[in-house]
Amino acid sequence: MKITTTGFGQPAEVEVPEGDLITFPGGIAGFEEHNRFALLREVELAPFVLLQSLSNAWTAFVAIDLSGVGQDYDLALAAADEEVLGLASRKPLVLGIVRLGEKAEDATVNTLAPVVINPDRRLGRQVIRRDEGYSLAEPLFAGAESGLATACGKG
Amino acid sequence: MLVLARREGESIVIGEDVVVTVLGCEGGIVRLGISAPPSVAVLRQEIVQQVGQENRSACLSGRNVGGLAALRKGYRAKAATAPGRNEQR
Numbered sequence: 259m260k261i262t263t264t265g266f267g268q269p270a271e272v273e274v275p276e277g278d279l280i281t282f283p284g285g286i287a288g289f290e291e292h293n294r295f296a297l298l299r300e301v302e303l304a305p306f307v308l309l310q311s312l313s314n315a316w317t318a319f320v321a322i323d324l325s326g327v328g329q330d331y332d333l334a335l336a337a338a339d340e341e342v343l344g345l346a347s348r349k350p351l352v353l354g355i356v357r358l359g360e361k362a363e364d365a366t367v368n369t370l371a372p373v374v375i376n377p378d379r380r381l382g383r384q385v386i387r388r389d390e391g392y393s394l395a396e397p398l399f400a401g402a403e404s405g406l407a408t409a410c411g412k413g
Numbered sequence: 414m415l416v417l418a419r420r421e422g423e424s425i426v427i428g429e430d431v432v433v434t435v436l437g438c439e440g441g442i443v444r445l446g447i448s449a450p451p452s453v454a455v456l457r458q459e460i461v462q463q464v465g466q467e468n469r470s471a472c473l474s475g476r477n478v479g480g481l482a483a484l485r486k487g488y489r490a491k492a493a494t495a496p497g498r499n500e501q502r
Contacts, residue, residue: 264475288465289472306485318473320481339454357471362483368471371464386456386464394467399487 261296265308265318272298279312280375286384287371292317295382297375307353309373321353322398324372339385343376351375357395366395 278297298308311317354367370392375382424434434446
């Protein structure tokens with residue numbers, strides 16, 4: 259399906275496979291009316307992806323796959339989220355929304371409220387972790403001993 | 414907004430499945446017990462608002478994503494120099 263994205267700056271049309279069109283029944287916090295997103299996984303963006311709203315071309319997010327990032331990012335989903343996403347036996351795609359800063363090194367990622375997607379059912383939801391140690395804005399590049407980029411290297 | 418007054422130990426039933434019980438009240442802090450099925454998320458309101466705020470800050474809104482190319486470059490550079498890591502293509 260052809261969709262319009264502004265994830266690369268100016269509005270551009272891209273072809274997205276049906277399997278990458280995800281329904282978010284409740285939208286995400288602050289964007290509750292945005293019920294469908296395209297997952298744009300251009301090879302040149304990896305490990306980042308774009309989440310492009312189909313309701314509004316100007317609503318797009320950079321996200322990063324958290325499941326590959328560190329051995330510690332273990333998401334035990336609440337039964338509520340499992341039920342909504344139909345994830346009884348399937349491993350979900352877990353993304354952290356990235357906030358870009360002035361400079362590349364200022365980027366942060368939301369590890370407290372990851373976006374969880376069931377790829378088979380094409381359902382998504384932003385779930386809020388209730389355990390400790392996660393942040394709405396975790397630095398992506400913090401220091402030599404922490405930060406997700408380094409965690410990826412150790413993982 | 415529906416306003417109800419409850420004493421400690423008393424409860425409110427919401428819909429068919431949600432029960433909120435006042436467990437205690439001390440120093441202006443009310444402890445609430447919530448019984449709800451797993452399909453109903455129960456969250457402090459301020460955390461939902463904070464997540465919404467963070468999402469709005471993160472929304473690209475057509476911002477120049479030359480930043481994204483720099484980000485990806487920087488991320489790969491970091492990952493490549495971390496010990497024991499094989500560069501993945």
